[in-house]
Amino acid sequence: MTSSPYVPAASEPQAPRPNLAFRRLRGQRSPGEFAAAVRRAAREIGERVSCDARYIGRVEAGAIRCPNYAYERVFLHMFPGRSLTDLGFAPRASVRGRGARPPVATAHPRPDDPEVPEHTHHEESDVRRRAFMTGMTGSTATVAVATLTPFGVPLGAAPGDAALDRHPARAGAGAVEEAIRRIRLLDDRHGGDGLYRRAATPLRTAFELLDAGTAQGDVAERLTAGAGELSISVGWLAHDSGRFDDARSHYAEALATSRMAGDEALEAHAFCNTAFLARDAGRPREAVRAAQAAARVAAPLGSPRLLSLLALREAGGWAGLGDRPACERSLARAQALFARGGSDADPEWMSFYGEAELEGLEAQCWSALGEWHRAARHARRAAALQDPHFTRNIALYTAELADDLARSGRPDEAADAGSRALGLLRDVRSSRIESMLATTARVLLPHRRAAGVASFLEAHATSRR
Template sequence: MASSHASPPPRPNEAFRQLRGGRSPAEFAAAVRRAAREIGEQVSCDARYIGRVESGEIRCPNYAYERVFRHMFPGREPADMGFTPRNVVRGKRARGSAEASPRESGEPLTERAPAAPGIPFDSHKESDVLRRAFMTSGTAAMAAVSLGAVVPAPRSPRHAGEPEAVAVEQAVRRIRLLDDRHGADGLYRRAARPLRVAYELLDADTRRQSVADRLHAGAGELAISVGWLAHDSGRFADARSHYAEALATARVAGDPALEAHAFCNTSFLARDAGRPREAVRAAQAAQRAGRRLASPRLMSLLALREAGGWAGLEDRGACEEALTRARTLFERGAADADPEWMSFFGEAELEGLEAQCWSALGDWSRAADHARRAVGLQSPHFARNIALFTTQLASDLAHGGEPDAAAAAGDRALDLLAEVHSTRIKTMLATTARRLRHHPHEAEGFLSRYRHAVASGG
């Protein structure tokens, strides 16, 4: 029997929508993330979170978001931004009228995964401990300890609902956040349990098609995230299996966004595994799926994946055509339809992927120019990518006959690898070190540090 105390539908937050102005939700979310960095806060705001605020689903932001919004809009109180006072929102939970939901608490999905009934958080203190473990841990290993608890076990083998769908989505966001900061090594094995539970949830009964769709999309995105962790830590066969699982999930669910993502990563893996023709074909398949979405930035990234495959085939003309297409699409700007997983794809990533194409074609000077720009443009949040592009720069300079500059870039990469753990990046740096051994005088300092790092297991 339906409850006689059903909550009224959320009221759109028009005041907050006005604050966004002419920016798209994705562009506004990027501004929120930048503002957070300015004051030392950690939020992973995305277009979906902005949409939930504007729709009234999030009535009151958590404390971190409140501090960021106050920084962005000096002199405005939360009420001026259209938010409900915290004591009113929290009061409903305290009275026990219903189990707290993300809509009532205003907690963003990026910072707290709601527990399924029967697996509650003991207190706000426990939630804070989990948040700190994921958001501020100094190493990936410490942060990964909590990964196993991100996706709660199903309430029963027979039913899954909104809390489970949210928890799967949260697992994807947390894994991506940790990878951006620390790299994949140490995370991959920890991520296996959330992935297993997510796929178990697909066999549970769901009463709403929207929840079933979210569970399929979330499980597929989680498979891609875990596949990426395998990819970046050098486990190519495992990565291929996870990407294939995500692609199958996309086909079953009829989800073109998930299909495009799965083919995108398959293309990237094929390139790194030395199968450039497969990389081209997978990227083209991704573009066929992606055309059903209204996201020029997605199509730009997929064109870059295709360019990487053409570069591996040493087809300079096809590579240049794909690179030109990628830049043209990128310059159309962000769109509401941009997938959430593409938060890493900005101008720095564009430059870095182009650098990799020119490296594959043996144009070392042009590759170094793009790699240098990639390092300079990259947001500090993406520590792994800064390490990657710095290592790419060192390699391009070494191949281009600039051992002094290559050694200096190699030194910076070693500094970054103290916190970033990526087998792929370490393998790239090892190749550069071997090349610089032919220049012992110019690269003496770097080579000494590198040998010490290898000896100490770094």
């Protein structure tokens, strides 16, 4: 893809250049058929992508200048011997905030995914803003859309859809969906502490758009589902940053939204996160009930992977209650469901759930039951299996490993794992992980003379200061 010799002014939108090379690769298949082929190829290499006809359309329209890492692996698997540029994409470095325009100064971290860049550095932001505002100044919904900017980037429909999304409610639905993706991406890399307060603005705006009542039909459904999913995303940021009461409130709001809309997928997601929160907040019986409720709602949705995750949520509750037989039954069910593989029915929000997360959640169960050696074995596997993109999860699994090793009488190995986790926390802010490491440090205090323990304790104390 070559750029035009004409360089637009900073305030002038530049239309995306269609990706003709990618279009040729699709051949006679429809966008939906090609999207299905992409999902099949992803499963062949153990990758998870939620590809649909709209995504293929965005690629071909040039709205996605470079795919994220998961899609890159899938595309290169589908077309061996070709590079991203052979597939019509721009070089990765050119879409990471250092492109045609000087990047806007920001103190916020940049996500490690060029598909959703954090800086306002190219034409997408201007196209969205103009599409939202043209001819609609003054309406409640328009003002809401125009202010849906949680991370310094106006959000909304993709540039290729701008002509269709001049209605503020439709543009708002796209904005909410994009906000969810960006929040999840940033959380994967950096954890919840630095994101929670910034995420409150798009959540508030999403419900303002919903309350404006301008959305009808499928747009209203998208906006309702998006507001509910955004509540869960913001709730998770609160959860990860130790704000359990706030998280509980956000999950309850998502649950209420799902019930009013009759959205079973959203309801299952809300119950799933409620179960997770209840376990972490020391309410294991509530965790069991919430996980079981989620499984009942999710049963007709046709996603074994979702049911697998919910079985793990239930297992965590049973472990918290000290009921080993019930925990083992739930773990066995989770593993059997996971072994069925992914499907097109798997929700987009479950992109984090792979073999690494399965191992990590099982490690937490054995840890709660006091089976430290077994817990450490699973935590070690989780850290080794995790995709490098999920920095926060690698830090989490490594911190879990450190604690399990410390409690199983292996202080030198625990200190080594704890030091690695501390290193990862330079880029991750998660009160949950920091609390785990603080507990590990207390367990290791009597072993300060063991190899590596003193240096870990010193590094931990320094990080807290």
